[in-house]
Amino acid sequence: MAAASSSTQFFGVREVEEQSQVVIKQQQNSSTPTSSTATTTTTTAPKKKRNLPGTPSNSGSSFGSGSESILYPDAEVIALSPKTLMATNRFICEVCSKGFQREQNLQLHRRGHNLPWKLKQKSTKEVKRKVYLCPEPTCVHHDPSRALGDLTGIKKHFSRKHGEKKYKCEKCSKKYAVQSDWKAHSKTCGTREYRCDCGTLFSRRDSFITHRAFCDALAQESARHPSALTTIGSHLFGNSHINLGLSQVGAQIPQLHDPNHPSSNMLRLNNAVAPKYEHHMPQQSMPSPAYFMPDSNQSYQDQHQNQLMPNKPFHGLMQLPDLQSNASNSPAAANLFNLSFFSGSNTSNSEAGNSNNTNLSSSGFMLPDQFSNGGGQGTNIYPGDQVPLYNSQTQLDNLAPHMSATALLQKAAQMGSTTSNNSSTLLKGLGTSSSTSRTKCNRQIMSNSFARSYSGCAGGGGEGLRSEMESENQLQGLMNSLANANSSIFSGGNSQQENGFGGFSGSAMRLDRPHNSLNFGNMEEGTKLNNQNFSLSIGGSDRLTLDFLGVGGGIVRNMAGGFSQREQQHGGIDIGSLDPKMDSSQAGNVFGGPKMQ
């Protein structure tokens, strides 16, 4: 580890053209990079993981201290392209065109032709250990920490796991990707055969026994409880009985992946412990705060999609780009992301000194979901008949698969409606976030959207029982109920309380003053307001039901009423424009701005 003392974490990536190899030197800068050098920054969040051959390093410390906690700390990590891996005979004899897998073999062969040949000498020093990455980005062995120890191994691995199964056993039709596997199987196929009563055939005793144990017993059970088992196969390892509800999702996953892994020739090389989103970073080195820069929105989303990929709803939402011009193809994803991610990273943001920008971008980030509807479709928000929040989704609902309960809960959590003290992971992000204006801003938006979803519901219902209450109270009551619903969250009794309610009270404000949350000059005022609102929501809990009953008046009047009421209570707050059209367009401009251009 010659250059081990340097603590920056760069990998020189050198492309060896003729072999289409990409070699990562873990000693950065030790080899002079060739012209095609690209350096990748890896921010390494320490993460416990098994260190296998070729872990370049877990963190800066192992570079610096030279601590030998890893198995082969100085192993050379080699990434081969799929083509190279699959190439059977890369070394061709110019005389007889015979191909060889190894250069050494070609050289030996050339000796037969009486051509000049040269065997590589064993290097004088100890051979540097090489480890190999699987080029398939989704594979665990794509990660340097899980690199495989030998070339044959990685080739076989790649064929077996990601390659086509070309070799078919004539007897049992089992297919193999690696010829030697097929050969080994062919030798034994049919010689030893285990057939289960259920008709499954096994060539290996152990798998037969495992299968049999469950299969048998279940068969017996099913005789006893036929009803329980009719629809479900009686195999423990039953492949068949899980329906393909997710298959649609699966089909769409590649789409999500594509931008992240644009080509298989150009391999992404990630540090073992780099956070996931490192995957999606541009290739130049970037200081870590840059992750939070507005212009890297795309990567947030990508990351997000990666994590949440399997959730059906996003795919429904994926189809929104029609409505929203650019890459913000997954608004819900963005939302969720914003919540868990930004709240966690607020501190670094402010250190980076770009708090306002970041904040703007983050809030803009959230918008497409809630605002672009309004922004794009003008007055649609307010008219009473239509449910405003999910305009686009409403249209898509027929196409989109049903949203899973888990996803709904997550969505509700981002919107700030789900209670949960510190237990829910999503809200934990909120709970731990510093109580800066930015947090508030985010929350306001989130809660705003939530509020709107309900005011939307309210708008939809023409015939609520509103005899018991004045229509003016409706919206406010709704807000109260929101705040109240959340009072238990924050009753954990920390300094978050104010903030939390800031979010919710703000939501009421934000409905007609989208610029407010961006206007940090208003913070003081906002906070005061929040306090008031907080006490109000608690005190007003008796009236809570009213809003449920009232959830149904003419929405335009409600809104106006609600706000005027608020105005009275908090006097002196400039409600600004109550004109719905103007608001929505404003929303579109302000929030859509960063995203939509």
Add this chain to the structure above:
Amino acid sequence: MMSLSPSFGSPYPWLKELKSEERGLYLIHLLLTCANHVATGSLENANLALDQISHLASTDGDTMQRIASYFTEALANRILKAWPGLYKALHSTKLSVVSDEILVRKMFFEFFPFLKVAFVVTNQAIIEAMEGEKMVHIIDLNAAEPTQWRALLQDLSARPEGPPHLRITGVHQVKEVLDQMAHILTEEAEKLDIPFQFNPIVSKPENLDIEKLRVKTGEALAISSVLQFHSLLAYDDELLRKKSPLTQMNSNGVNLQRVLQMNQKTLGELLEKDLVKGYSPSPSHDSASSPLSATAKMDSFLNALWGLSPKVMIVAEQDSNHNGPTLMERLSESLYFYAALFDCLESTLPRTSMERLKVEKMLFGEEIKNIIACEGVERKERHEKLEKWIQRLDLCGFGNVPLSYYGMLQAKRLLQGYNCDGYKIKEENGSVVICWHDRPLYSVSAWRCKR
């Protein structure tokens, strides 16, 4: 499902027009609002919220509608317990058919990979721990599923050093289940020519008499507990309450229920006195905040098991904290947990499936009801996170045994066989956590006695 609505037909026609997602979000909102009202005791408001929910929820709708049905039922039950007369009258004719319960558990075994993974991992850990042992005794604290032990018999018979003398002690509260298990296993053992003995104990684990286990010296002992330990936590806040009546919750119904449960309670106390032995629970118990301190019953049980010095003990538990002190905590945590389980079913079975409905209603629905509506002794579904169990078992003298690579591998292969993307296996502190997407659902861990 139950409906508290006094009126017929929906006064909110617009609710019907909500799309699935909106409805889901609205339901979540309503549920939380309702729970808040229930928690604060404002029943009028809770009632109104329940009424609203009743227009949206449905036991055969989408997942959120289904979940909402069971959660509202649970909340309503909680309210109702404030009027014990009403509550009892409404439940007086309730038939609890044991065979149904067993059937439902069977379906849970069928439809989900959780128990299968637990069994595979358990067997592997036992095989590894019992290598070279001639006398093996296995205690199954939830002897409902013979499948697992059949597989073990077969594995043992294939052992290079030959099969051991095997004894399995099955603990279950239904005698028929044990009989059936004895029958299947004895038959299998005969077929494989393994010396085998089955020792049935008809009892709940919490009332288990350790003496009846008949653990002999010289035999190697393995203990398997699948989803059993958490119910042992049920006695604890009982003790707590006695110490500090101030922590008493609002509803009187709970009190009365407890009187009904008197017999059980005294039994439990007897057990405690028996088992406590040098482990003094008293001083730390005043701090109601730390759930770990409130575990006298659990601790004594674990200590008793520890006293048997098992070579290995495998524990499977729900990996979610449904044992929070407040209703809202439990509600939101269990909402996530059961949402994931309901989603599993959604991806597995059609919405019209009777089996699915049964599992949801009779298994999950009952669990939800227990978590939400019950307190004290009655509240048995006190699921806790793996880290809590690790702490607790550690305090009771058990050391974690990391699961072997092969065990993990088998678990993974089993899940792969499901061909369903949602199920994931996570390795955590040498234990297996089975997840639905990112949500941990069940954990399996292995333990040995620390000396």
